[in-house]
Structure formats: C-alpha cells, structure tokens
Amino acid sequence: MIVQLDLETDEPIYVQLKHQIIEGIAKKQLRPGDPLPSVRSMASDIGINLHTVNKAYQQLKQEGYILIHRQKGVVIQPDGVPEADEAYKDDLFKKLRPFIADAVCRQIDEDEFIKCCSNIFAEFNQEEGEL
Template structure:
C-alpha cells in the first residue's frame, strides 16, 4: 500500500495517515494480521516525524484497527475491525452533522448528498472486488 500525504493540506498529517491506513483496510489492501512498518520505519519511509506516526498508530489502536505488540510490532487487527455498535453510530452521526449542515448552507440537496455518499461507498466495494 502506498501512503500519499499532502503536506500542504490543512488536515493534520497524523489524521491523513490514519485515514489512508483505514482506507487500505477497507479496500483490502491491508489484511487482518498483516504487519505495518514500525513507527520509526514508517516515519523514515514517508519522511515525517516519528511522533506523528506514533499519534496515528495510537488512534488506530484505540479504534481497534491495529494491535501493537512488543515482539510482533504493529499488525492489522487479526480479528478484524470491531463492528459498528451504538457508540460508533452516535460518533458517526456527530461527525456527519457538520458536513450535512455545510451542505444545507450551500444548497446541496439531500439527494445530492446521498448520491455522493453512495458513489464513495461504490469506490470501496468496486476496488475490493477488483483486488
């Protein structure tokens, strides 16, 4: 999996890295039990501070995407990502609210918004099928 970060983007680098790893898991480019580079190795490979990588890894660990073992290193959760529960769904709703509010302010209809969501879902399912 190729990590591509935009250092000019307003989005913090650790969030970009976290999102790219999550996309890699969703697209089946990263599989359960597969190893990720160590914090130091990842930082050196993509040319960013090791604390930035560590922060991304800690967030991924907290959300159940990865496990960090002293002996095995960093691995994609062998049991898979935890399924959506009530807490996840509440967090999802909270995260979507600003996007929906912004869309309403910009006169984007619910149908258009859903169309964009559907097209993004399709990207993941199509790429998964192509792997």
C-alpha cells in the same frame, strides 16, 4: 502500502496517516493480520518523525484497527475491526450533521448528497484489493 501526504493542507500529518491506513483497510488492500511497517521505517519511508507515526499507530490501536505487539511488530487487527456500536453511531450522527446542514444551505438536496456518498461507497467496494 503507499502513503501520500499533503503538507500544504491544515490536516495534521498523523491524521492523514490514520486515514490512509483506514482507507487501505476499507479497500481491503490491508487485510486482518497484515503487517504494517515499524514506526521507525514508516517514518523514514514517508519522511516524517517517529513520534508522528507513533501517535497515529497509538490512536489506531485505541480505536481497534491494529494490534501492536511489543516485539512482534504492528499488524492489522486479526479478528477484524470491531463492529460499530450505538456510541459509534451517535458519534457519526453528530459529526455528519454540520456537513449536511452546510449542504442544505447550499441547495444540495438529499438525492445529490446520497449520490455523492454512494460514489464513495463504490470506491471502497468495487476494487476488492485488486489495486
């Protein structure tokens, strides 16, 4: 698990860490049951504070991505990430709207937007963990 942080961006470190782990799961580089480094070793690996890692892990746990056993360590959710329910989809809908409104104003039509999304999907589906 290679983590690459950008300290220049305004995106909080713990959010970047969450995203990279979620992307790792989406790309199947991280599979159900796979272990994650402890909060302390992850923190020292990427040069940040233990609590910043802990914050990311706690939220990932809350969202169903990982399990945290008190002494066994941290693992990717063995039963797989919970499927999207209606609440999740409503939330996704709400979050996507500003992006699409923005795109519409700037003359990006539906086809182009969809194409962009397809490219991202391809990124997650093509390489089945072979990277």
